[in-house]
């Protein structure tokens with residue numbers, strides 16, 4: 324009688340595994356799109372630059388060192404986006420807890436960076452890259468005005 328049970332479990336785990344692999348990749352498509360838009364605007368930045376904070380090293384996706392601006396492009400799956408975050412069918416409690424921890428870590432990292440004097444911008448992977456790049460540029464403009 325284990326056959327039907329296995330058939331029910333395997334597809335959703337396989338789906339979860341595939342989704343995990345797709346989401347773990349660095350240089351996700353939206354991230355690359357946003358970076359190239361910024362680059363085309365003549366903006367220069369560092370990628371995955373480690374920043375030391377009170378609570379440890381944080382590696383934002385895009386870093387403007389001089390302006391102290393840290394940008395994260397958060398994947399909808401891992402960061403449990405309210406619009407697209409979905410719980411895998413198998414082991415729901417495990418995943419619910421995992422995503423809760425991921426969100427908590429995002430908040431901690433944002434807080435740690437802000438405490439260290441950084442401005443933090445979090446972009447959802449589902450945001451339109453053009454608009455996301457515009458948000459980065461606006462923040463840069465505001466920060467530069469404040470310093471002049």
Ligand SMILES: [Zn+2]
Nearest residue numbers: 399404407449
């Ligand atoms: Zn989303």
